[in-house]
Amino acid sequence: MRPEQEPARDVGNDEAALIEAARRGDRDAYGQLVRRNLPRALAVAHGIVRNRADAEDLAQEAFVRAHAHLERFRPGAPFAPWLFRIVTNLALDLLKHRGRLREEELGETHAAPRATEADTAAHANEKLRRIDAALELLPEMQRIVARLSLVEELEHADIAAALDITEGTVRSHLSHARAALRAKLSDLYEVS
Amino acid sequence: MNDDEWFDRLRNDARSLGYALTDPWQLDRLARGVLERLDAPSPSVFAFLSAWLRPLGVAVALVAVLGTAAALLALRAEEPVAEVTAQILMLQEDPYGAAE
DSSP states (O other): OOOOOOOSTTOHHHHHHHHHHHHTTOHHHHHHHHHHHHHHHHHHHHHHHOOHHHHHHHHHHHHHHHHHTGGGSOTTSOHHHHHHHHHHHHHHHHHHHHHHHHHHHHHHHOOOOOOOHHHHHHHTOHHHHHHHHHHHTSOHHHHHHHIIIIISOOOHHHHHHHHTOOHHHHHHHHHHHHHHHHHHTTTTTOOO | OOHHHHHHHHHHHHGGGSOOOSSTTHHHHHHHHHHHHHHSOOOOHHHHHHHHHHHHHHHHHHHHHHHHHHHHHHHHHHHHHHHHHHHHHHHHHSTTOTTO
8 A cells, every 4th residue: 555645846835824724833834744745655655764663764764853843934835845854864864874874884893784674575575686786786876866766756846846857857767777777687588 | 569558558557556444444543543642741941850750860869879888898808907097006105015
C-alpha cells in the first residue's frame, strides 16, 4: 500500500490560510498541513535514506522543525518545497553521520556494510536486487534523483524542490541515470 | 523494446522498493505523533538546570565522601606511629626509669 500523494499545488489560498492559522498557534491547522504533505515527505526521506523507520523519524522531525520556524516562512510561498528541503537536509546529515560511523567501523573491524530494508527486500527478488544495486552504483545526485523519481514516484517539481535544483537539472540527472541503468540492466527485460 | 517501454517496465518494478504504508491508519499515527511532539511541554529553565546540575552534585558529593574516607584512613594509619613516637620520647626523657 503506497501513500496517496495529494497534490499540494492546487491548495493555494487554503494553504496560506492554514499556515497563517498554524503561526497563530492553531494545532488543527498545522495537523492538516502535516496530513497533506506527509506522504511526499516520507517518500523524499525514504528515497534518500532507504530505511523505513529512519524515513518516518526524519519526516516527523522535519514537521516539528518546520513548525518551530514558521515565523521565518515567507507568507504566500508554497509550504511543500520548504518542508522537502528540511527533510532532504536531515536525511543527508543522517547519511553523512552513518558514513562516518561506517568508516570508523571499517577502520576498526572491517565490518560489512550495514544492510538496509531495501537490501533485505531486494534479496527476496533477484530482479529487484539487481535494480537496487544498479541504482546504488549511480553518482550521488543521479542516484537520489532516480530513486525519488523511479522508486518513490515523486514528480519532477517535488524532486527539484527537495534538492533545491531546477526541474531541468532533475531531467538531466534522470536522463543520465536512465542511460546508465539501461547499460547496467540491458538484459533485464529482454524477450528470451 | 524501445527505450520508453523498457523504462516503464523498470519503473513498474522499481516502485516496489519505495516507501509503502503498512496499514491505512499509519499516516494518521505518524501525523498524530508530530502533533504530540508539538504539544509536549518544553523543559523549564529550572528543569534544564537541574538536569545538568544533578550529576554535578552527585560527583561533588562522591568526591567529598571519598575524601573524608581517605582522610580517616590516613589518620588511623598514623595513630600507632604517633603512639610509638610518644613512648620513645618519654623513654628519652627518662632513660633509667627514675620517674617510676
